[in-house]
Amino acid sequence: MIAESEYWKDDLLRYADYLEQRRSARRWTERTTARVEKAIMVGCFVIRRLHESRGRLSDSTVRRRVHAIQYPRTGGHIPTLLNWSKLDRHFALHSPRPKTLAVIDLCNQFIHSYVFMPVLNSRGGLHALLVASDSARTKALYEVSIEAIVRIFRRAGNDYPDTVHSTFDQTLGDYVVHAGTSFKRDQKVN
Secondary structure, eight states: OOSOTHHHHHHHHHHHHHHHHHHTOOOOOHHHHHHHHHHHHHHHHHHHHHHHTSSSSOHHHHHOEEEEEEEEBOSSOOOOTTTTTOHHHHBOTTSOEEEEEEHHHHHHHHHTEEEEEEEEOTTSOEEEEEEEETTGGGTEEEEEEHHHHHHHHHHHHTOOOSEEEEEEETTTTEEEEEEEOSSOOOOOOO
């Protein structure tokens, strides 16, 4: 359980700022890839923990849908530890399909990623990420723009619910919590 969400949300805003800076970067190294991967993974874990701590994020943030591109898996090889980076062997990159994912589902793709690969633009800046979780790798690969991830991190980082309602659910043996926000907190400048 997260006692005070402000510190977690401040980190999310820092990750968003870092990823935004990488969009216009012209230099890319192995260290850069590791830092981007870490910012995405930890940011997604923060969102999931805030959600699981009930009432720390509004329902509208958690239910938000994220636009992505889905590349179905081809009938051939399944990605393994030795060949996961050969994406054109595993996925129909020539057959992109629009897809929307719930924020939590997208976070889980990154947290459990088996395939994680940055997509750079023509100038060397971060454009998108290719991701497939350990369970999704047998089905599809997702491309998510860095803009979408930055928006999610900023939305969650600025989401301070001001109404929380809970009802006890006998079948769960616990409370079901619904949180709402009637106003937006001013974005912090870091």
